[in-house]
Amino acid sequence: MFSAVTWKEIAHLLLNLVEAIVGFVYVVTTVSLGAGLSVTVIGLPLLALGLMGCRGLGRLERRRARALLGVQVDDPRPPRPVGPGFLPWLWAGVKDPVAWRHALYFAIRLPWGIVTFTVTLVSLFVLWPVLPYLSRGMANVDRSMVRGLLQPSDELELRIAELESDRGVVVDTAAADLRRIERDLHDGAQARLVALAMDLGLAREKLLEDPEAAARMVGEAHGEVKVALQELRDLARGIHPAILTDRGLDAALSSVAARCTVPVAVTVELPARPAEAIEGIAYFTVSELLQNVSKHSGARRASVDVWRAGDRLMIQVEDDGRGGADLATGSGLAGLAERLDSVDGLFVVSSPVGGPTTVTAELPWRDRDFRKADPVKQRQRRR
Known part of the structure; x- marks a missing residue:
């Protein structure tokens, strides 16, 4: 008795003839007609619509292959016109490489569909014992054709889709950072400054009638000013610390390590400073990791090593704590992984x-543009 997989493959091969006839007739009719009339007004629009229809047939074929052959192929992204309007849409449709590969797929399917249908049908009566082997071989050819011609165009398109997803992560992260900054300002320095203004107003009222009380209130307000300034410094450090801008990763990470609750050995061996964006991500990555060491690890010591390896900036943070950190738990580590x-x-x-x-x-290494990084020196050079 044949297995369920074999029966699915047999069903796929028997349906090949119908699929091949429909696809071949469609491609020959629409694409050939559109190409033949391309010198007329309706030719190119008809060709673009025909190619769009090839994409639709390809979607159905991927579903059939997924259901009967177990082939998992993602749907390609639709073509993107370079601008609004009819002409950009027309040009994107006519030069769409995915649609042309779909058209090629259905153009060459007719002889193959006839072969697979005939061999499978005859084998059901004559070559029954070897049918599983024949069906598996022909089904593997179909799998290769689907993967080769009906998948997204190439690695570049897959990479574009991945980067679009990553862009969403960046936008979400930036929005979360803005909300955090707004919350910290509202709950911290802003509230303290409002209270400080009220205290100074009361002190002004008491200045003539009770100078000692006014002086005492001014002294308390002075202390509040120091606290507010420290909160603002901490907030600015969370956005982009001045020491990172002025002195680079070595000094900035040493400053972060000094605030850790366990001794941290910092080693930074870089031939030059990387681009500002990469440097900032490296800084905040180490900063958050050392915060985790302080809060959760129970470690007695830790180390931070930063170096360049080819076109990558390498960071390694180690501690001798209790372990058990896991990306799958949805912790801050997962957020760091998404950001990188x-x-x-x-x-x-x-x-x-x-x-x-x-x-x-690991971060991609990009050289720093010192003309943009230090506008003061750039102005001095121009003078």
């Missing part, structure tokens, strides 16, 4: 229960 993935980076966590924990991050 959005810039074509990598994030790997090794943290067995009992420790130690090693986090390795």
Whole structure:
């Protein structure tokens, strides 16, 4: 008795003839007619519509292959016109490489459909014992044709789709950062400054009638000013610390390590400073990892190593804590992984229960444009 997979393959091969006839007739009629009339007004629009129909037939064929052959092929993205209007749409449709590959698929299917239908039908009565082997071989050819001609155009298109997804992560992260900054300003420095203004107003009223009380209130307000300034410094450090801009990763990461609750050895070996965006992501990655070390690890020591390997900026943070960190738990580590993935980076966590924990991050290396990074020196050079 044949297996369920074999029966699905047989059904697919028997349906090939119908699919091949429909696809071949459609391609020959629409594409050939559109190409033949391309010198007229209706020719190119008819060709673009015909190619669009090839995409629709390809979608049905992918579903049939998915159901009967188990082939998982993603649907290609629709063509993107370079601008609004009819002509950009027409040009995008006519030069669509995915649609042309779909048309080629259905153009060459007719002889193959006749062969597979005939061999399968005859084998059901004459070559019954070897039918599973024949059907598997012909079905594998069909699988190859679907993967080769009906999948997204190439690695570039897949990469574009991936980058579009990553762009969404970047936008969401930026929005979350803006909400955090707004919340910190509202709940911290802004509330403290409002209270400070009220205290100074009361002190002004008491200045003549009770100078000692007014002086005491001004002294308290002075202390509140110091606290507000420190909160603003901390907030600015969370956006982009001045030490990172002025002195680079080595000094900035040493400053972060000094605030960690465990001793941290920092080693930064870079031939030059990377681009500002990459440098900033590296800084905040290490900063968040060391915060996790302080809060959750129970470690006695930690280390941070940063170096360049080819066209990658490498970061490794280790601690001898209890371990058990896991990206799958939806923790802050998962957010870091998404942030690095959005810039074509990598994030790997090794943290067995009992420790130690090693986090390795990779970022693409991009050279810094010092003309943009230091406009003051650039103006001086122009003078």
